[in-house]
Amino acid sequence: MNEENTADIYKSRTQIKKESEELQKLGERLIKLTPGQLKHVDIPDELRKAVEDARHISARKAAHRNRQFIGALMRECDPEPVREALDKLEAGLTLSGNTTAEPAKETPWVEAILESDGAIEEFLEKFPSADRQRLRMLRRNAIKKQGSAPRGKEFKALAACIRDTLTAS
Structure with a gap:
């Protein structure tokens, strides 16, 4: 024993x-x-x-x-709370406080931009500091890879770009 x-x-x-x-x-x-x-x-x-x-x-x-x-x-x-917080952030969620997660603010923009090219123009009107060329490139890459991995790294890169623009504004 x-x-x-x-x-x-x-x-x-x-x-x-x-x-x-x-x-x-x-x-x-x-x-x-x-x-x-x-x-x-x-x-x-x-x-x-x-x-x-x-x-x-x-x-x-x-x-x-x-x-x-x-x-x-x-x-x-x-390390467990840190690992959980990182998993939530990488899944496209933002942390409210330290424990609960809510849908990210950029998600509607990401969905709209993936659906139509006009959404990029609308986003640029509201946030003129955004990089038009980078947004279009990220949109193209995300659409190209959408069939194999709908929320792959291209989708996350587009979401991160939009998130950075939203937090900078």
């Missing part, structure tokens, strides 16, 4: 390394968030600062060290 308890507690080095790599990947997902999105994710201040610093590091080795540091900081906090 004592052997069973120690087997539950004991972790192999391989398992520890895999968990560390998973936390580093979670940290990389945090780095990819916009500052506005990161603001809504509940993480410790030291981790938030490390993630913000990672955006400004261009040297490859320094960026690697910073990602490892973020992984180490992730071990000190509970």
Whole structure:
């Protein structure tokens, strides 16, 4: 019976390394968030600062060290709420507070732009700071890939572009 308890507690080095790599990947997902999105994710201040610093590091080795540091900081906090928040954000939902999710504001615009080219003009009238050429390119790419993956990375890229324009306005 004592052997069973120690087997539950004991972790192999391989398992520890895999968990560390998973936390580093979670940290990389945090780095990819916009500052506005990161603001809504509940993480410790030291981790938030490390993630913000990672955006400004261009040297490859320094960026690697910073990602490892973020992984180490992730071990000190509970990764599940962070993982859930990232999943909601990547699914096209925005976080209201820290727990509930509501449909994103950009979703109606994305749907309208995918349905008709005139919606881009309407969007540009309301938000003149938007990049017309980029919107059209993202629309073309999303329509091209719509059959194979309706909400694939092209759709998400279009949604992210619209979201950035909405938050900038």
